[in-house]
Amino acid sequence: MYPKIPLTVNGQKQEIEADPEMPLLWALRDIMDIKGPKFGCGIAACGACTVLIDGEAVRSCSQPVGEVEGEITTIEGISQGDELHAVQQAWMKHSVPQCGYCQSGQIMAAVALLEENPDPTDEDISDAMTNLCRCGTYPKIKAAIKDAAQTLGA
């Protein structure tokens, strides 16, 4: 009874049957079993659900799945096989996560930031990184982004 919606997720083309109004987050989590993007608020206020659509950070909890145009990348799609993305490596090096729940979204927001601005200042980072972290890991997130910028720019 639902229409078929074609999607490309992490390089894989697929079709799902879903209400086109369903937020992309729930299509990913409950229909496609992709659990990296997390549910935090449902109103695009916290960023735990951040994914990339054609490289841009999008809060998937407020993006109707039927209106997605472009390729979707979740945290599951940013590493190359066993080799983690430079942002993930920086997150490991700085031991950023505490509870870890918001970090998929933080990492995706950071990946998008560095693609647009390879050498962000502290202020650029504060402006771009609006995701909520209740463990208050912000100082480490900032340090890890600067580290990743160096690695990617090298």
Next chain:
Amino acid sequence: MSRLGKYTRRAFLGLGVAAAGGLAVGFYFYQKPYANPLDAKKAEGETPFNPYVMIDEDNTITIIAPRAEMGQGVHTTLAALVAEELEVPLEQVVVEHGPSSPAYFNAAMLEESTPFPFYDESVLAELARGSMKIVAKFLGLNMTGGSSSTTDAFVKMREAGYAAKFVLLKAAAEHFGTSEDNLTLADGTITDKASGKSVTYGELASKAVAVSPPSEMKLKKASDWKILGKSQKRVELKDKVTGGRIFSIDVQLPNILYGTVKMAPRKGVSLKSYDKTATLAIPGVKDVVEIRTITGEGLGVVADNTWAAFKGAEALQIEWDDPLSLQNSDQMWSALESALTQEATFELGGTGSDAEVFTSIPESEAVSAQYRVPFLAHATMEPMNATAQHDESTIRVWTGTQAPGLIQSVVSSHFDMDSADIDVTTTCLGGGFGRRLEVDFALYAAVIAKTTAPNPVKVTWTREEDTQHDTYRPMAIGQFKGQVTPDGTLKTMDMQVASPSIIQSVMPRIFPGISPAGPDNTVLDGAFNQPLDVENIRCQAHVADLQVPIGFWRSVGNSVNGFFHESFMDEAAHKAGKDPLEFRLAHLTSDEFRPAREALKHVAEMSGWGTPLPAGKGRGIAHVLSFGTWTAQVVQVDVTDNTVTIEEVWAVADPGIVLDPGIFKDQIMSGINFGLSQALGQEITWVDGEVEQANFDTFDAMRMYQAPKITIELLENSPRMGGAGEPGTPPSAPALANAIFAATGKRIRQMPLSNEIDFI
């Protein structure tokens, strides 16, 4: 008098057989039979046993860390305790939470819940701590909270590691036909120095089981530690940067259904009538289920995806029956104000001075202030959720919980089952902060799952439901009065605190059969038990039931009274015409307060305390002893155009022993930002019996652009070991308020500070 309770921990160390003929080392408890959680065959007369380390024949070394990993790094630190004695690197071990079992009770958590200050070593205090240990065991409190996990585990997990090493060495000596002196241990293998041949722990496991465990524990000296005392990589780090499926919201099972709840505004309000027509018309919605439990009433919606369940819940038309008299925040403040005028419910600590001393302070020497803090939600990043599944004889629950034993207890009571038939799998927690000590989210999932059996159902709360159905940090009023003599000495300090009691709120929804006895020290924590040399001290509680479910919020009473006490010390210093640091040090002269003095002096040095600042900037200082850790902080603010920027925070914490400096500092950093977040705008208010705030647009927390630079140093002067998870929180808010006063002369006495001054 014999020391009550010591015997509960003097259970003897023993060995058992792990899967595939391996070795399991842990404690046998000879007092009360707790079923062996890892042994399916409960043989008659067998001694209960809880293993902490298991070595399989293939040399897989598994460490059971029976505490919730909610970001505080506890799995890493608990595993490190075993690994240190067992001589294996952390990378070589697998860490598991393990099953829910009373055998993993947490004695240290309740030990600090007694009405005696942490530094009180008197016989009475020791006795009370001991008796609380018995309570912890009696209730089977396999809990994570009170910053108590490492304190509880510090001896018993190292002993488990030592015992394993002991029997493995004996087995190796027999294997090589040599003496233990000729053997070396490293990386999970034992080598015979003479022949150069090696054997793995796993290969020795079956032989080691037959060796008698050690009668004497010869734990390594701290100076010999290779792992403890050094920063370790968190064992779950990689999962947390790769989107690992480690949280309960990520649980996936065959034929799983999805649900949510719409509960009555609070416990005490009942479900009167409802219309589910619109809900059932939503595509994907399968059912609407009534929920009537000890923690609350409401409806559950079952659907084939979470979003449909959310839409279905929104479409429900429900009428509640609300008999509660306090409907608005104004009424609740009035109730607290009224309680303050009544005789105190109880008092703790203090100097026992005559009441007249406190009522006869000369007006010219008096300093008096009233402080207020609101209800606060925990707002964990991961909203409350649990997955449950019934079969004929068992209820399985998968959830992120700080108290799997309580879930067993409450769910089994609800269904009139044996608690052993409730199987709880504890996942990683997307934030806990005390919220996940509650059982409501698991209980509702279990109730809904009864109707979906045999299929499991994952029940996820919306953020709105989570914010509006929390067990809140209590609102409270602190009426403080002091006498400052002409020479600038604080001679008298009177602390009157009006607040609901957390324990009185928690007990009926978790242990309905047990009535809480004695004073609830959480009402006065952070006030009565602070290091302070003042001639006359009185600390009294005025308990008032505000009909709102309240619970444990990171640092509990210390988050309330830390703000009151440390704001007041600043006001008293101002009255005395003294520098706030000098004033504090002058009232911390006793020997046992040395950790506070050192922490304050050190943080002053780090922050450049006393050096001039440009106009519009100010520094504030505070010290709170909580959960055994002495924590001093300096906050520096800039106030431009009546708008505050929190520029920098310096913190010094002294937990006596630091097991992992990296993780410990992370916890202090997190605690500081958690504490500051409340000042930036957090409050839960009630209108017409409902919470006004709903999502992060109305109950937010600190964001990156507001986050200060933070510098932390650790000291080890304290004679006893303290916790990490909470002590960073209490001093941050008063230090901030004191900094704003220093910068502007404006004294803000109520939270959130943002009601009286803007923040960026």
